[in-house]
Amino acid sequence: MNSYVGKKYHVVTYGCQMNVHESEKIRGILHSLGMEEIDNPETADVVVFNTCCIREGAEDRAYNNVMALKKVKEKNPSKVIVVCGCMPQQKNGKYDLKKRLPFVDIIIGTHNINALAQYLIELSKTKERVYDIIEKPIATMDPDYCIRDDKTNAYVNIIYGCNKFCTYCIVPYVRGREMSRTPEEIYKEVKDLVQNHGYKYITLLGQNVNSYGKDLKEKTSFSELLKNLCKIEGDFKIKFMTSHPMDFGDDLIKVMKEEHKVAKALHLPVQSGSSRILQRMNRHYDIKHYMSIIKKIKRAVPNIALSTDIIVGFPGETEKDFNQTMKLIKKVKYDQVFAFMYSKRTGTPAATFEDQVDEDIKNIRVNKLLRLQKIIQKEQLKKFIKKRFDCLIKHINGVAVGVTDGGREIYIPNYKYNNENYFTKVKVEDIRNHKLSGVIDE
Numbered sequence: 132m133n134s135y136v137g138k139k140y141h142v143v144t145y146g147c148q149m150n151v152h153e154s155e156k157i158r159g160i161l162h163s164l165g166m167e168e169i170d171n172p173e174t175a176d177v178v179v180f181n182t183c184c185i186r187e188g189a190e191d192r193a194y195n196n197v198m199a200l201k202k203v204k205e206k207n208p209s210k211v212i213v214v215c216g217c218m219p220q221q222k223n224g225k226y227d228l229k230k231r232l233p234f235v236d237i238i239i240g241t242h243n244i245n246a247l248a249q250y251l252i253e254l255s256k257t258k259e260r261v262y263d264i265i266e267k268p269i270a271t272m273d274p275d276y277c278i279r280d281d282k283t284n285a286y287v288n289i290i291y292g293c294n295k296f297c298t299y300c301i302v303p304y305v306r307g308r309e310m311s312r313t314p315e316e317i318y319k320e321v322k323d324l325v326q327n328h329g330y331k332y333i334t335l336l337g338q339n340v341n342s343y344g345k346d347l348k349e350k351t352s353f354s355e356l357l358k359n360l361c362k363i364e365g366d367f368k369i370k371f372m373t374s375h376p377m378d379f380g381d382d383l384i385k386v387m388k389e390e391h392k393v394a395k396a397l398h399l400p401v402q403s404g405s406s407r408i409l410q411r412m413n414r415h416y417d418i419k420h421y422m423s424i425i426k427k428i429k430r431a432v433p434n435i436a437l438s439t440d441i442i443v444g445f446p447g448e449t450e451k452d453f454n455q456t457m458k459l460i461k462k463v464k465y466d467q468v469f470a471f472m473y474s475k476r477t478g479t480p481a482a483t484f485e486d487q488v489d490e491d492i493k494n495i496r497v498n499k500l501l502r503l504q505k506i507i508q509k510e511q512l513k514k515f516i517k518k519r520f521d522c523l524i525k526h527i528n529g530v531a532v533g534v535t536d537g538g539r540e541i542y543i544p545n546y547k548y549n550n551e552n553y554f555t556k557v558k559v560e561d562i563r564n565h566k567l568s569g570v571i572d573e
């Protein structure tokens with residue numbers, strides 16, 4: 132028996148869905164040691180911070196929250212604190228974690244989280260602090276460990292790492308090169324989640340899902356993978372993120388159109404509306420190409436829910452470049468826009484570009500963009516009227532609600548439900564206080 136049996140743990144997660152899913156695996160590892168989860172990091176025996184370094188703000192938040200436990204650790208030296216994920220993996224990051232967090236017991240990166248149980252056992256025997264950052268994965272994390280929080284949507288990794296090297300981005304440096312899981316492994320996991328655990332949405336994860344399969348011995352493609360997964364029997368749908376516009380082919384558009392089980396939602400980060408900036412970002416596409424995908428997908432899948440990521444204030448971004456981004460969001464009419472101010476990441480090419488944009492200008496631009504998107508989103512609501520959507524039926528505060536693939540809620544006030552968590556068609560009838568309402572329309 133190990134010394135952790137019966138002890139309590141708490142996991143704090145920062146960053147993307149990938150990290151959220153990795154934390155589900157971390158929870159599984161801690162459970163396998165006989166531990167139980169609790170909500171309070173102050174009273175937990177083991178606290179794990181699964182960190183992110185995509186922008187400076189994410190790092191500051193994680194660092195400050197780890198620091199907040201310093202006093203508790205001083206009072207209770209047997210408490211174990213672990214810092215893992217992208218922040219420790221980063222070379223020459225803002226914080227020298229080894230030096231600045233001497234009270235943290237275990238600091239590991241992204242490539243050895245799956246060995247967390249061994250590190251914890253080692254620590255309990257030797258009482259010696261562990262600092263171990265390795266350059267390549269020892270093995271990918273075993274999904275069998277996973278303890279998922281969400282009972283409707285399950286994350287499934289299909290590809291790890293990134294080969295794209297966008298000039299602003301730290302991810303390729305902290306997550307390593309692209310590494311696809313085999314189609315068989317993914318199929319088995321999805322089938323189990325749908326047929327044995329009742330999941331309604333499966334979200335396939337990768338920094339760039341469109342690269343899926345290119346690195347495998349038996350080459351395959353993302354659209355092939357999707358087609359195969361759609362053969363699994365059951366009432367479920369598949370989402371995926373993130374897609375890169377460069378590799379987004381017509382084969383994928385065809386699958387999204389033809390396969391009922393592929394959700395009618397697409398997150399397609401554009402990053403900027405200026406082709407000049409896109410080139411400096413090393414994105415490998417221009418606005419003409421991006422807009423041609425948008426046009427094709429809107430034609431193939433009417434009422435698709437579109438979302439995007441945008442970086443404002445990338446080095447060299449002029450008012451003219453920024454206005455092109457504003458123009459783009461007016462034209463596309465996304466359901467959702469995630470806008471970020473450019474944040475310098477040490478070790479990435481853009482951090483050394485000389486024409487950095489002032490913070491206050493970034494701030495003004497991001498707010499302008501978000502204000503515009505808010506107006507567009509409100510106007511967009513009108514387009515829902517009289518349209519039918521395949522929705523997942525849920526009960527929210529005693530009322531039946533249909534949730535679209537894009538996450539929009541349609542209230543169904545007169546519906547006498549006796550069941551939930553199934554897909555059916557809902558027709559939108561009315562908008563009141565920015566809320567949609569409708570009727571079942573099978």
Ligand code: SAH
Nearest residue numbers: 299300338373400440441442471472473474
């Ligand atoms: N792999 C995904 C996204 C990864 S990071 C893709 O290629 O789209 C999520 C988002 O964070 C990015 O889409 C980008 O908009 C933003 N981001 C990445 N690096 C950033 C930086 N240095 N500063 C500001 N935003 C950044």
Ligand code: SF4
Nearest residue numbers: 293295296297300302
């Ligand atoms: Fe970062 Fe670009 Fe890779 Fe996305 S595709 S993770 S933005 S380097």
Ligand code: F3S
Nearest residue numbers: 146147183184185217
């Ligand atoms: Fe952050 Fe790492 Fe994801 S840097 S966005 S947690 S891959």
